[in-house]
């Protein structure tokens with residue numbers, strides 16, 4: 001089982017990466033839709049909600065006039081209400097696409113287990129609510145498709161032993177059609193999407209700075225694209241419902257109704273499929289569970305409560321609490337172990353994380369027990385010793401990136417942002433290498449959501465802790481590439497090596513520091 | 529340039545988005561789906577009806593009544609449970625469906641319920657629906673026959689209305 005799931009995951013991952021590489025060419029890394037599927041989902045929801053409110057204003061809720069009122073606004077008012085109707089439908093369809101791709105991608109990137117079970121698990125009712133919203137929507141048009149949806153849905157529900165009177169009897173013949181039932185549906189088509197919105201909100205409660213709005217330009221392109229298609233291929237009804245006539249053949253919305261043909265022939269099988277699929281998706285985070293690394297641990301002696309780690313944690317695992325010891329600070333940091341993924345970003349953010357101290361054991365404010373700062377420094381030294389030839393290039397890579405697959409000298413970390421900026425300074429100023437490569441995930445898919453952003457901002461001096469100005473930037477390369485984008489990594493590395501070769505040899509001008517004496521080390525600590 | 533993105537690139541993004549939305553527009557009513565084969569029509573045979581249990585009542589004898597507490601001395605002793613409703617559907621003299629429908633409810637005192645669909649070729653048919661709602665062993669209490677001409681795709685419902693005293697086909 002375990003082997004099957006993990007090969008499924010890596011296969012899917014390869015497919016995603018080639019698709020994502022392609023969209024990188026069209027959209028660029030910042031606007032790549034794959035990097036913001038959730039945000040696009042939210043945006044589509046708002047389009048659907050806004051167009052839905054608009055349509056309700058012109059829709060006649062009485063059963064007899066429903067169809068006519070929709071025909072009237074589709075044809076006589078095509079340029080506003082008709083466009084709204086098409087937007088409502090096509091944005092809903094794209095929402096299904098977005099949702100399924102998002103689900104598959106979180107699976108492929110293994111971002112659904114361990115602490116992340118919460119987002120995954122709350123995604124399941126989201127799927128149900130999206131589908132129920134769409135299905136009740138088609139019901140309301142009261143055209144032939146609506147009739148088909150009404151009959152098949154009620155027959156499907158009647159298969160379950162919950163309703164006394166078969167509800168499909170509502171659609172036996174025109175004479176008995178009850179408009180009470182229709183009113184209930186209108187209510188459901190408003191209530192279920194509101195429940196959906198609530199669950200979408202719950203869905204992102206355990207991540208900090210969730211991306212719920214796509215970049216403005218991307219949002220604009222989506223709206224314009226949808227409007228073009230709405231004008232070009234407007235959404236239409238399929239003739240008025242007539243219960244004395246089977247609605248067959250009928251055009252199905254295959255995004256929302258793919259199981260309906262099966263429901264016609266075998267409703268029991270549909271329920272079995274839904275039950276098994278829901279159960280399986282629900283169990284996924286524990287099939288098998290992620291081996292949970294030890295969560296971040298705080299060392300109060302080195303924490304001044306500055307809150308940088310709290311700011312940088314992508315999973316809301318840290319909070320500032322009132323000081324519990326007698327150090328003269330107002331706050332200290334506290335870890336919520338059940339939310340911590342041990343990415344190490346907090347360690348990289350702590351001003352106490354500096355490798356320059358001379359002590360054998362390096363301590364810092366917040367550390368990762370499985371790979372503490374001391375060990376990080378130790379490994380850097382070990383890796384540096386294996387460097388031969390010129391120029392000597394040391395790679396600090398996120399384990400989820402292309403850099404980690406490089407077979408040269410690599411220091412692999414759970415996230416690039418775990419490397420405190422002074423570590424780069426340390427490698428270059430102690431002359432452990434001639435150049436440093438910081439290699440993270442592709443920008444669209446940082447495994448730890450914010451690691452790439454934080455690293456860029458720290459190097460650019462926009463976010464604490466800064467990479468000091470004295471670090472020669474020409475000896476530093478950042479590469480953002482996924483494991484399948486090894487070509488990108490190798491190309492950039494080769495160019496970097498060429499540039500390093502062209503640099504003048506260490507000229508003693510002061511940009512590169514000699515090994516620091518102990519007093520310089522102490523000064524360093526104060527400077528940070 | 530908008531937000532640092534060049535126009536050709538924006539056009540590329542737009543082309544992609546239009547293509548994706550157009551795919552949504554295509555697959556939201558194509559390929560078409562036929563629920564029933566060409567040239568067929570549908571009979572929906574459905575009703576909810578509680579059988580009559582009054583004939584199962586027994587008149588209590590004087591001695592039996594004496595044994596009951598005064599507030600329970602009702603002359604008729606009627607069972608809670610309803611007998612099943614037996615129903616039959618015949619098309620052109622051939623039996624299409626025959627079933628004994630048990631009463632619903634835990635106490636088996638609720639109505640019997642039926643919802644069945646049948647495919648028949650379009651054309652002329654003689655349809656007979658029958659129902660027994662009393663505990664007798666043989667025969668039926670209701671019967672209704674109609675000659676119909678079904679067009680392809682027609683949906684003929686066969687319901688039962690106790691108030692109007694029989695089957696309703698339309």
Ligand code: HEM
Nearest residue numbers: 038039041042099103106111112116119120123124210211
């Ligand atoms: C309309 C449907 C959905 C919307 C709008 C939505 C939206 C979002 C958003 C905005 C995020 C935060 C992304 C970020 O900032 O990194 C997110 C994360 C996530 N979603 Fe969804 N989602 C939807 C459906 C689903 C479904 C169906 C699943 C799976 C069953 C799912 C699984 C996840 C997971 C596992 C994460 C966490 C990623 C991480 O921890 O790095 N989502 N979603």
Ligand code: SF4
Nearest residue numbers: 313340341343344346
């Ligand atoms: S290791 Fe990562 S998830 Fe855990 S507290 Fe630090 S930044 Fe947050």
Ligand code: SF4
Nearest residue numbers: 303304307309350365
């Ligand atoms: S960054 Fe370091 S010093 Fe600041 S609150 Fe976190 S652990 Fe404490």
